[in-house]
Amino acid sequence: MAFSGYGAGPGGAPQQDPLFGYFSAIAGQDGHISADELQRCLTQAGITGSYQPFNLETCRLMINMLDRDMSCTMGFQEFKELWQVLNGWRGTFVSYDRDGSGTIEGQELEHAITSMGYHLSPQAKNCIMKRYSTNGRIRFDDFVSCCVRLRALTDQFRRRDTTQTGNASFHYDDFIQVTMSI
Amino acid sequence: MACHSPYRAAPHMNAPPDQGFLWNIFQRVDKDRSGVISDSELQQALSNAMFDRENKGGVNFNEFAGVWKYITDWQNIFRTYDRDNSGFIDRNELKQALTGFGYRLSDQFYITLIEKFDRQRKGQVAFDDFIQCCIVLQRLTDVFRRYDTDQDGWIQVSYEQYLSMVFNVV
Numbered sequence: 001m002a003f004s005g006y007g008a009g010p011g012g013a014p015q016q017d018p019l020f021g022y023f024s025a026i027a028g029q030d031g032h033i034s035a036d037e038l039q040r041c042l043t044q045a046g047i048t049g050s051y052q053p054f055n056l057e058t059c060r061l062m063i064n065m066l067d068r069d070m071s072c073t074m075g076f077q078e079f080k081e082l083w084q085v086l087n088g089w090r091g092t093f094v095s096y097d098r099d100g101s102g103t104i105e106g107q108e109l110e111h112a113i114t115s116m117g118y119h120l121s122p123q124a125k126n127c128i129m130k131r132y133s134t135n136g137r138i139r140f141d142d143f144v145s146c147c148v149r150l151r152a153l154t155d156q157f158r159r160r161d162t163t164q165t166g167n168a169s170f171h172y173d174d175f176i177q178v179t180m181s182i
Numbered sequence: 183m184a185c186h187s188p189y190r191a192a193p194h195m196n197a198p199p200d201q202g203f204l205w206n207i208f209q210r211v212d213k214d215r216s217g218v219i220s221d222s223e224l225q226q227a228l229s230n231a232m233f234d235r236e237n238k239g240g241v242n243f244n245e246f247a248g249v250w251k252y253i254t255d256w257q258n259i260f261r262t263y264d265r266d267n268s269g270f271i272d273r274n275e276l277k278q279a280l281t282g283f284g285y286r287l288s289d290q291f292y293i294t295l296i297e298k299f300d301r302q303r304k305g306q307v308a309f310d311d312f313i314q315c316c317i318v319l320q321r322l323t324d325v326f327r328r329y330d331t332d333q334d335g336w337i338q339v340s341y342e343q344y345l346s347m348v349f350n351v352v
Contacts, residue, residue: 036303060297070290072297124342127349149352150345157344168344172335173286175326176319179348181294 019045019083023076032073035060041079047086051102051140058141061148064181089147092116093140103137109146118150152182256313270306279312285319321351
């Protein structure tokens with residue numbers, strides 16, 4: 001299952017990478033981490049800054065996003081990749097969280113989605129906004145959850161859009177499995 | 183390539199349960215004793231929109247009585263597949279249950295399903311997790327069916343339709 005676009009091969013020994021320290025402290029012998037280990041790892045590495053740590057479901061989503069062998073675990077290269085992606089999303093979120101409350105408004109989520117390059121109809125954006133907001137506001141954890149799903153769903157869709165026209169065919173069994181795993 | 187119509191096992195016509203028994207169950211779920219079972223108490227396992235007639239954000243005792251039949255239907259199904267009576271359904275039992283409902287899903291996928299729905303982190307699904315899993319499957323099937331106008335098991339959708347379909351359910 002070839003998968004392009006997920007970063008170059010290892011450049012430089014992982015041991016020199018500061019992230020490796022956080023990762024290996026939790027991964028142990030088998031060099032892989034599960035969702036709850038990822039939760040600890042990210043919290044310790046400080047990706048969430050002053051925001052609340054990620055909840056377990058969001059961590060499960062993040063593992064699934066990069067889980068090519070369907071093992072439900074993540075290796076170090078994927079962790080690095082995730083780190084970069086999370087940094088980008090956090091930057092976007094922070095730029096909208098002007099009052100530092102840890103939440104952004106529904107409208108701001110829609111702007112953020114567009115600024116990340118997703119061109120969606122007002123209805124689709126509204127649907128997403130409703131799904132992720134609590135009392136009209138979106139927390140960082142939910143924002144990341146939304147971004148992960150958008151990215152994963154877009155990847156899945158693209159793989160089935162063989163003519164590159166923005167249309168894809170799904171068989172029922174495939175649709176169920178793709179959607180349920182996200 | 184049809185054959186994608188999963189169905190719940192036909193509910194049995196039980197005699198109405200004893201009110202005292204029902205009240206005990208109700209009280210156990212209504213943890214803050216408000217007389218109303220809130221969304222967080224009932225958890226996602228039950229679709230409140232189905233039972234909360236007055237849109238209060240919860241169900242009172244009378245509405246809960248209506249929920250009871252729904253719960254017992256699911257309980258019967260769960261018990262059928264919880265063959266070792268452990269109170270949990272393991273991967274094999276889940277596969278049998280869902281295959282029995284008509285789903286055709288890969289073995290690998292059941293690993294993902296357990297991972298997703300196993301809230302107690304036991305590698306197996308408890309009763310409420312099982313209900314949630316089945317409800318999500320049902321809702322995805324419903325949304326798929328709406329787009330599958332010729333009922334051949336295939337849909338063709340635009341990127342936006344796809345995102346809307348999924349974000350409405352999961």
